Amino acid sequence: MSSDVLFEIKDLEVSYGSIAAIKGISLTVNKGEIVTILGANGAGKTTTMRTISQLLKAKSGSIRFKGQELTSLAAHKIVKLGISHSPEGRRVFGILTVEENLMLGAFSQSRLDKTTLEWVYELFPRLQERRKQLAGTLSGGEQQMLAIGRSLMSNPEMLLLDEPSLGIAPILVKAIFRQIKEISNKGVTVLLVEQNAKAALKLADRGYVLDVGKIALSGTSAELLASERVQEAYLGKKH
Amino acid sequence: MDIFLQQLANGLTIGSMFALVALGYTMVYGVMKLINFAHGDMVAASAFVGLTIYTQVMGQATSLPAVIIIFLLSALAMACIGVILERIAYRPLRTAPRLSAVVSALGASLVIQNGIMLIWGPRMRIFPELVPQIYWDFGGVVISLIQVIILVLSLVLMVTLYLFVEKTRMGAAIRAASIDQDAARLMGINVNSIIALIFIIGSSLGAVGGLFIGLYYRGITFNMGWQYGLYAFIAAIIGGIGNIPGAMLGGMLLGLFNAFIAGYISSTWSDAFTFILLIVILIVRPTGILGERVAEKV
Numbered sequence: 153m154s155s156d157v158l159f160e161i162k163d164l165e166v167s168y169g170s171i172a173a174i175k176g177i178s179l180t181v182n183k184g185e186i187v188t189i190l191g192a193n194g195a196g197k198t199t200t201m202r203t204i205s206q207l208l209k210a211k212s213g214s215i216r217f218k219g220q221e222l223t224s225l226a227a228h229k230i231v232k233l234g235i236s237h238s239p240e241g242r243r244v245f246g247i248l249t250v251e252e253n254l255m256l257g258a259f260s261q262s263r264l265d266k267t268t269l270e271w272v273y274e275l276f277p278r279l280q281e282r283r284k285q286l287a288g289t290l291s292g293g294e295q296q297m298l299a300i301g302r303s304l305m306s307n308p309e310m311l312l313l314d315e316p317s318l319g320i321a322p323i324l325v326k327a328i329f330r331q332i333k334e335i336s337n338k339g340v341t342v343l344l345v346e347q348n349a350k351a352a353l354k355l356a357d358r359g360y361v362l363d364v365g366k367i368a369l370s371g372t373s374a375e376l377l378a379s380e381r382v383q384e385a386y387l388g389k390k391h
Numbered sequence: 392m393d394i395f396l397q398q399l400a401n402g403l404t405i406g407s408m409f410a411l412v413a414l415g416y417t418m419v420y421g422v423m424k425l426i427n428f429a430h431g432d433m434v435a436a437s438a439f440v441g442l443t444i445y446t447q448v449m450g451q452a453t454s455l456p457a458v459i460i461i462f463l464l465s466a467l468a469m470a471c472i473g474v475i476l477e478r479i480a481y482r483p484l485r486t487a488p489r490l491s492a493v494v495s496a497l498g499a500s501l502v503i504q505n506g507i508m509l510i511w512g513p514r515m516r517i518f519p520e521l522v523p524q525i526y527w528d529f530g531g532v533v534i535s536l537i538q539v540i541i542l543v544l545s546l547v548l549m550v551t552l553y554l555f556v557e558k559t560r561m562g563a564a565i566r567a568a569s570i571d572q573d574a575a576r577l578m579g580i581n582v583n584s585i586i587a588l589i590f591i592i593g594s595s596l597g598a599v600g601g602l603f604i605g606l607y608y609r610g611i612t613f614n615m616g617w618q619y620g621l622y623a624f625i626a627a628i629i630g631g632i633g634n635i636p637g638a639m640l641g642g643m644l645l646g647l648f649n650a651f652i653a654g655y656i657s658s659t660w661s662d663a664f665t666f667i668l669l670i671v672i673l674i675v676r677p678t679g680i681l682g683e684r685v686a687e688k689v
């Protein structure tokens with residue numbers, strides 16, 4: 153694994169009013185890696201992702217992508233820099249068709265890249281079959297595929313995935329994780345938020361464990377899988 | 392039969408004006424979930440602005456190019472006022488509780504209405520005769536050139552708007568922003584620009600509606616925005632608030648409905664029957680005729 157740092161968070165703090173949600177976290181993502189952020193409900197995973205995308209503003213700290221500071225930018229500028237975010241709960245545009253959703257994914261591009269669209273349809277053939285269907289009528293798993301496909305349409309260098317396994321049948325989770333690996337093989341760097349620690353660590357190179365707004369643990373996936381803390385808290389194993 | 396055809400023609404004319412104004416309510420509601428109560432007063436202001444442009448700028452010319460310039464300048468003026476209105480009355484309250492924005496909208500409505508009164512006075516003014524009084528008599532059914540112009544121009548504007556929203560990249564961005572602003576931002580859509588664009592489009596269409604009201608009814612008063620605004624707002628609700636084709640359909644239906652009430656019963660009953668229609672539609676279809684095609688999965 154090369155170690156060119158692509159993305160770096162330093163001493164990030166985020167709060168909702170007077171409530172601190174992120175209390176000084178630092179992490180790095182190298183080019184080409186899959187890095188996962190694990191943590192229980194309310195740990196601050198989504199808050200971190202939304203702050204990277206500037207939907208939330210940091211209270212302090214820095215977020216750098218290819219050396220550029222993001223915290224001073226407006227949210228709509230982020231995707232143009234090469235960071236695409238597939239949000240928690242999918243957030244597809246329900247009363248638009250599958251195809252219209254994908255086209256919106258390419259909104260930041262000056263023109264539509266046909267090969268990207270073909271690649272997305274190749275990754276998720278279901279989307280091509282249903283391209284004229286309203287996104288809101290897709291099943292939860294299909295909507296997740298659409299959310300990921302839509303975020304690929306901007307040809308991102310780094311993909312932020314917030315709980316792609318949320319509310320989806322295990323068999324579909326497997327299929328979606330396989331495609332995340334495929335996306336990574338194409339050279340896209342992935343930052344993956346998950347509660348499904350086992351699946352995430354099988355896929356990721358490295359991981360961070362977030363616990364009420366602080367990083368409790370970090371290491372390679374093998375190290376985390378072997379650690380007692382992760383085993384107890386997330387894999388349900390008792391020692 | 393004569394009454395029927397006559398009221399059909401009248402209804403389509405009034406309906407086009409309701410529809411143009413209703414679009415402003417529905418587009419702003421679609422993206423901001425806010426009723427812009429000042430919109431009706433903007434429509435009224437446009438008629439006065441048009442009057443002043445006619446007398447002060449165009450030297451009372453009524454040639455076709457002059458009339459086109461009056462329309463364009465009035466629409467431009469109202470588009471600017473719409474953008475300013477959003478900046479000072481609504482943007483600071485974007486994350487505030489919904490009620491604050493409603494109060495601000497009502498305040499803006501009063502400010503504009505009183506502004507018109509201060510500038511142009513409290514008395515009724517007569518809108519200039521920009522279009523020659525030409526009438527055609529089709530065996531008892533009389534149609535004026537003004538009616539034809541209102542209907543044709545409204546249809547052209549509405550079809551253009553529809554194609555813009557449905558077929559272009561910017562149109563898709565407007566629809567995305569009205570469904571989910573944060574998701575739209577993640578696509579790279581500048582939601583602030585979209586909102587400004589919505590106010591520009593809505594206010595210009597409302598401006599054209601205001602000039603049509605002046606042309607058709609001739610008498611314009613500082614507080615007429617309240618009445619026309621209310622009807623257009625009801626039209627937007629009937630069609631499904633937030634839905635663009637809905638506002639067009641709702642406007643046309645309400646115009647026809649009012650014309651037939653006036654033709655067969657009495658125009659003094661218009662208000663009462665309009666509200667009865669509104670209540671019936673809300674009971675049968677609470678989301679309006681074209682509101683929300685599918686329930687979104689969560």
Ligand SMILES: Nc1ncnc2c1ncn2[C@@H]1O[C@H](COP(=O)(O)OP(=O)(O)OP(=O)(O)O)[C@@H](O)[C@H]1O
Pocket residue numbers: 168171173191192193194195196197198199200240347
């Ligand atoms: N809009 C908000 N206003 C106030 N507090 C919030 C808001 N959103 C999140 N929080 C709080 O911030 C903390 C972190 O929430 P966050 O959504 O980031 O957690 P998460 O790790 O993504 O959890 P989950 O696994 O359930 O998605 C929680 O305590 C939550 O209650």
Ligand SMILES: [Mg+2]
Pocket residue numbers: 197198199240315
């Ligand atoms: Mg979350």
